[in-house]
Amino acid sequence: MELRHLRYYIVVAEQLHFGRAARLLNISQPPLSNQIKNLEEEIGVQLLVRNNKEVRITPAGQYFLEAARKCIAALDKEIEFTQRIAQGKEGTVSIGFSGTMSFHVLPSIVKDFKKNHPGIDIRLQQLTTYNQIVGLIHGTIDIGFLVSPVSDQRIDSITILEERFVACLPKNHPLATGCQVIDVSRLGNENWVMTPREAGHGYYDAILTLCKEHGFKPNVIQTAQEQQTLVALVAAEMGVTLLPQSATYIKNDHVVYKEIDSNMKKISSMAWNPGLLTDTARLFIHHVEERMQKGTIHQLIVPES
Incomplete structure (x- = not known):
């Protein structure tokens, strides 16, 4: 029939x-x-x-x-x-994000997209970079905001944000007062708290490389998935850590953020699986690319301590 x-x-x-x-x-x-x-x-x-x-x-x-x-x-x-x-008037986009992307860049992008496409439902999931890549491969998320590099050839990506690292120290640490810029080598004898490598090798490897350039390997005594947890561990004087500059949005009266003598940057990207791309996800990617070309992706504004 x-x-x-x-x-x-x-x-x-x-x-x-x-x-x-x-x-x-x-x-x-x-x-x-x-x-x-x-x-x-x-x-x-x-x-x-x-x-x-x-x-x-x-x-x-x-x-x-x-x-x-x-x-x-x-x-x-x-x-x-x-x-x-x-036509981009209805549908759903599932977005994964990690770490500090939620502090500034992602809210700005989502707010602007929803303003132009109110009929599209945005579903956000906080995931590690590793879990985002798994989600993109298997189609459980459409788009990921994660830490570069992405080595899986099934995944495409574009750089969204580059930011320098800062030191996060307990408030009573000897280096918390005085010098504005810390020589990272002076943290070589400290205990460290970090995210585990399996959460995202790009972020982890960048910090290890930075420490190696300053002549030491960090003595990691505790790991945590979330940067908010790392800040809490530093506040508890369990160790020190390096965080991306946008992590200074995490307020804690018992820690101090300090600039460091390194130009190494954490690179955050928007990633997707072109083989599983939906029309609404494609529209979202196009929206972000247009904003980048026009220079309207908000630049990182670091809050005052």
């Missing part, structure tokens, strides 16, 4: 006249009669009684008319919704 059979039948059943129905459908009468006959044969029911004088609808035909109307109306509604998704 084809959809046109239902549409033809609805018009004929409403008009109860093959000639008028044929004119409304812009087809000739003989093919229309054949289509209705084929429909009746396919479902094994007589829908219409026709003779030289009139066309009458059978009780079964009346029931089928209502069913056909509901079917076509539901399909038309779904087609319209599908078109609205393709």
